[in-house]
Amino acid sequence: MKRFYIETFGCQMNVHDSExxxxxxxxxxxxxxxxxxxxxxxxxxxCSIRDKAEQKxxxxxxxxxxDNRNGRVFAVLGCVAEQExxxxxxxxxxxxxxxxxxxxxxxxxxxxxxxxGDRRVTGLGLDAQETFETPVTQRDNPHRASLTIIxxxxxxxxxxxxxxxxxxxxxxxxxxxxxxxxxxADAGRGEIQxxxxxxxxxxxxxxAAWDFVTLLRRVAQTPGLRRVRFTTSHPRDFVGEIVDAIxxxxxxxxxxxxxxxxxxxxxxxRMQRLYTRPEYLARIxxxxxxxxxxxxxxxxxxxxxxxxxxxxxxxxSLLDEVGYDSVFSFKYSPRPNTPALALPDxxxxxxxxxxxxxxxxxxxxxxxxxNSLLIGRREEVLVExxxxxxxxxxxxxxxxxxxxxTHASLPAPDGRTLVGRYLPVRVTRAGPNSLVGxxxxxx
Ligand code: SF4
Numbered sequence: 001m002k003r004f005y006i007e008t009f010g011c012q013m014n015v016h017d018s019e020x021x022x023x024x025x026x027x028x029x030x031x032x033x034x035x036x037x038x039x040x041x042x043x044x045x046x047c048s049i050r051d052k053a054e055q056k057x058x059x060x061x062x063x064x065x066x067d068n069r070n071g072r073v074f075a076v077l078g079c080v081a082e083q084e085x086x087x088x089x090x091x092x093x094x095x096x097x098x099x100x101x102x103x104x105x106x107x108x109x110x111x112x113x114x115x116x117g118d119r120r121v122t123g124l125g126l127d128a129q130e131t132f133e134t135p136v137t138q139r140d141n142p143h144r145a146s147l148t149i150i151x152x153x154x155x156x157x158x159x160x161x162x163x164x165x166x167x168x169x170x171x172x173x174x175x176x177x178x179x180x181x182x183x184x185a186d187a188g189r190g191e192i193q194x195x196x197x198x199x200x201x202x203x204x205x206x207x208a209a210w211d212f213v214t215l216l217r218r219v220a221q222t223p224g225l226r227r228v229r230f231t232t233s234h235p236r237d238f239v240g241e242i243v244d245a246i247x248x249x250x251x252x253x254x255x256x257x258x259x260x261x262x263x264x265x266x267x268x269x270r271m272q273r274l275y276t277r278p279e280y281l282a283r284i285x286x287x288x289x290x291x292x293x294x295x296x297x298x299x300x301x302x303x304x305x306x307x308x309x310x311x312x313x314x315x316x317s318l319l320d321e322v323g324y325d326s327v328f329s330f331k332y333s334p335r336p337n338t339p340a341l342a343l344p345d346x347x348x349x350x351x352x353x354x355x356x357x358x359x360x361x362x363x364x365x366x367x368x369x370x371n372s373l374l375i376g377r378r379e380e381v382l383v384e385x386x387x388x389x390x391x392x393x394x395x396x397x398x399x400x401x402x403x404x405x406t407h408a409s410l411p412a413p414d415g416r417t418l419v420g421r422y423l424p425v426r427v428t429r430a431g432p433n434s435l436v437g438x439x440x441x442x443x
Contacts, residue, residue, distance in 0.1 A: 004030045005039035009056060010047025012231070013166075014078055016146040016195055017101055018045045021077065023136035024107050032138065036064070041073045041114075043097075046080035048161050050333040054080050061092040073097060073114055077104075079165040083336060085124050099123035102152065102167035104132040126167035128152070133176070143382065143420040145189045147180055148172065149215065150196035155234065157261075158272045158340040159301065159332060162197055169198070173206040174215055178222070185224030190422070191382055194219065194230040200237035213241040220251040226422060227382065227398060229253045235260065236274040240286045247291050254292045255325075255400040258283065259299035263318030264311035267304055270343065277318065284322050295325040295399035302359055303332045303352030305343035312355050319362055325370055325399065326433075327363045331356050364432045371401070371430035379403060379437070381425050383418040386411065392436075393418050395425060402434040403427065407441075 004025050008018040021043065022032055036042045044060060047053040057080055064074065075097035076088050082100030089095060097114055099107065103123030113121045131151050139145050152167040153160075177194075184192055194216070196202065202212040210218070220228050228251055233242075235258055246252045258280075262268050265276040287294050300315060319327070331352040334341055347355075381395025381403050391411070392404040405425045410418060429436040 002030045002040045003033045003038055004041040004043060005033050005036045006043040006045060007060070008045045009053050010049060010079070012146060013195055013197065014045050014047055016148060017078065017104065017132070019137050019139050020132055020134045021045065021104065021107065022138035023134040026138055027134070027136045028108065028111060040071065041075065043075040043077055046076060046078040048079040048083050048165060048335065050330070058091065061095065064094065075099065079161060082124060082165040083161060086122060089120055097121050100165060102126050102128035105130055128167045128170060131170050131172045143189060144191040145184045146193045146195050147177065147184065148196065149177055149194045149199060150202050153197040154201065155198065155274070156272055158270065159304065159335065159338055161335045161338060164337045166197065169201060171203050171205055174204040174208050174210045174218070175206060177215065178218060181219050181222045181225065185222050190224070190226035192225060192228055194228065197232065198234040198237060199230050200233050213239065213245055216242065216252065217245050217249065220249045225251055227251060227253050229255065231257050233258050235280050235283055238283050243286045243290050243294070246294060253398045253400065255295045255297070255398065256287055257297045260318065261299060261301050262304065262311070263315035267307055267311050270306060271304060272339065277314070281321065295401070296322060297326040297400070298324050300327055300329045300359065301332050302329065302355040303347035305340055305347065306345040307347055316359065316362055319366060323366055323370060324363065326367065329356060329359050367432045368430065371432070371435055374427045374435060375430055376427065378424045378426050380422055383421050383423060385419060395423070403437050404434055405437040405439050407439050
């Protein structure tokens with residue numbers, strides 16, 4: 001039996017793609033191993049969103065430069081594969097398979113060629129019409145799962161490689177999605193995350209022709225599901241009915257991730273984000289007017305070409321105005337084949353770094369304030385793990401906050417675990433990135 005090892009870089013879409021690639025291999029009779037040294041086939045599922053992520057893959061490949069003995073095959077999948085194509089063979093001649101994510105449906109055919117002895121096989125191109133469907137998906141987490149609803153992206157944000165690496169939008173049929181949601185719930189996975197580059201533009205290709213809100217409502221009715229999340233939303237396509245659906249159905253988590261990228265309308269225009277600051281804030285208003293308290297998180301890029309101090313200050317003021325519960329912030333990273341490469345006035349690296357620190361400091365204070373509001377409240381968590389060093393269980397709330405807590409009677413010497421259970425926990429303390437609490441709930 002052949003053995004494979006897969007390492008994943010980048011976003012949740014990539015992580016879930018790897019679960020499907022692993023399933024494809026298992027369905028062909030391969031066995032997954034934990035160490036590259038034990039494998040006949042070594043796959044790197046790559047990310048090119050930032051230069052650093054791309055370099056990491058090449059440095060991994062360098063480690064094994066002379067190691068394709070005994071017919072061992074190296075494969076580069078994902079965004080770097082699509083972006084670099086056959087150039088990868090020049091930089092890393094020991095690589096045998098290069099396949100972009102829009103070509104994953106061809107993996108069984110490509111693997112068959114590798115097994116027949118072909119030394120260089122490629123699956124490239126963005127003309128995909130179909131989504132990546134697998135007979136088996138190799139999910140390691142028994143309590144939570146990702147579920148793709150849409151692949152690719154039809155937007156053209158000026159800094160982003162995704163349209164050039166993942167291809168055009170393709171939605172999966174609502175029937176396939178509902179069937180998979182039922183299977184996951186039946187297998188005991190109480191929490192699922194609907195995934196897509198832009199979930200809001202979901203369009204059911206089947207005659208039912210559901211939009212995203214209809215799909216969301218129907219998935220939330222799946223018997224056995226306790227929590228449904230979704231990511232990522234694009235502000236331009238985010239509609240008020242999504243907030244109504246969250247209000248109506250407690251299974252839908254009270255958390256919305258709505259990437260803004262900049263607080264300046266002028267920068268947003270240069271980024272080709274298709275909304276202005278006031279339009280974005282109107283959507284935030286819908287979320288804040290909900291009956292449930294919906295946590296809001298976002299992504300921000302600092303130092304986009306031409307970003308002035310005044311434009312950066314507008315991003316800082318947006319942080320204050322929205323009061324985000326968490327922020328993922330990055331320095332702008334010029335990427336190949338993106339329109340922003342041609343923009344003048346690149347912000348110096350040092351200045352980008354300074355702005356990032358200022359922004360993160362401002363947001364840290366906001367998070368301390370917001371998290372403190374939860375002290376004394378009871379929050380339901382899904383228990384995800386145990387930290388032996390602190391003696392605390394690690395839980396996640398519906399609002400996607402980490403809540404570390406002690407339990408009145410566990411850990412017990414008999415090794416009983418809380419992992420996978422939903423428990424009420426009283427919040428006793430708050431930090432910038434997590435909460436602390438205690439649970440006396442009988443189990
Ligand atoms: S919406 Fe913009 S940032 Fe998001 S994947 Fe599409 S092009 Fe990239």
